[in-house]
Amino acid sequence: MTERTERTERLAVLDRPREARRTAPRVTPLALPAGLLRTARPRQWVKNVLVVAAPAAAGELFSRHALHQVTLVFALFTAAASAVYLVNDARDADADRAHPVKRNRPVAAGHVPVPVAYAVGGALAVLAPAAAAILCNPATAALLTAYVAMQLAYCVSLKHVLVVDLVVVTTGFLMRAMIGGLALDIPLSRWFLITTGFGALFMVSAKRYSEAVQMAGKDGATRALLTEYTTGYLRFVWQLAAGVAVLAYCLWAMEEGGVARSSLLPWRQLSVVAFLLAVLRYAVFADRGTAGEPEDVVLRDRALAVIGLVWIAMYGLAVADW
Known part of the structure; x- marks a missing residue:
């Protein structure tokens, strides 16, 4: 091996960390919070507007108490749904990296570490029903608990079962529509x-x-x-x-x-x-x-x-x- 070849290889080795730094995702103080927010799917939060369905159907939406409870339930359901998205993306991180679109998700792209996604998702999954039990009523807490359990089961296995996957996703929408009525003790x-x-x-x-x-x-x-x-x-x-x-x-x-x-x-x-x-x-x-x-x-x-x-x-x- 010639001296020039050895020098070239040494320079290539020295340049590898520099190249790796060039291709690695840029880390900023706000990268992790922003990644967690993106993983929570803010665009999907519009679905949670369905919490107004039961109070609106009963004509009891516009009292101060009803508006307060519906707003609270919207926030709690959004937290519960965000927990499911975080756990789902952490679980599917390896598969998402091989997908042309999903590889850009924060967890798959490395902006949010998998353990952090699991930790935040788990915390929200526990805190949302607990807050519902304290701030609303037992029926609201029970429905939120059932929603989180069902959706986590969907992430793990039910999404691979024919017909059951359709039923689970449909039930999630139905629960959104029911929870406002349960929070206000409105018969459905x-x-x-x-x-x-x-x-x-x-x-x-x-x-x-x-x-x-x-x-x-x-x-x-x-x-x-x-x-x-x-x-x-x-x-x-x-x-x-x-x-x-x-x-x-x-x-x-x-x-x-x-x-x-x-x-x-x-x-x-x-x-x-x-x-x-x-x-x-x-x-x-x-x-x-x-x-x-x-x-x-x-x-x-x-x-x-x-x-x-x-x-x-x-x-x-x-x-x-x-």
Whole structure:
């Protein structure tokens, strides 16, 4: 080996740490808190607005006590959901590093150490139900505990079980809609539970269907179960769920005693039109395979947003006159 070759190798060895420093993620004092916040999925917190569903349906949303409790429950449910996201990303860190998109998640990218994600997630999973028991009531704490346990089981194994994965995610949405009523001791009607449950199943199965359509013929599905579901089956599920949700809502609107005597118009019955239009409009995106993220569909489609506002106005008038 010549002297020049030896010198070149020595320089290469000395340069390796410098190159490693150049490619390593930049660490700043705010990197860890920012990474934890990103892992908590702030964009997904919009789903927790469902906590207002039961109080709004009962017409008891706008008292000072109700607003305080709903705000508190929203924060507690957000903490519980964030705990699940943190544990999920810590558990899937190795797999996420091999994914073209998920490798940018803070845990997979190394911005948040795996032990830290587990520790913060575990702390939130314990503190959220405990705070609910102190600040709300035992029923709220029990539901939050059940939600955390169910979602952690989903992260570990249930997401790999056909059909059960759909049921677990749907139940998570239903729990969001129920918890506001439990916190305020509001009885939950059978029509509210049926409409909300099957409406959630409609959106969840439409999302899975859209993912399956987009991944058809491609390798590396983002969800392992997408290779086991068929698009025909997922289409059947979202169509069935949509039909049951509409039927339950119609039965609620048309049931005996549902006509308000003080109202000039039957808002309760008229709200069926807006509800049906909303479901049909959302089904357009489901059928195209572009309903991957429910919040994106609702917020980005202007027509669906307008229909939603009209429905909220009609439903509000119906509840006010009830």
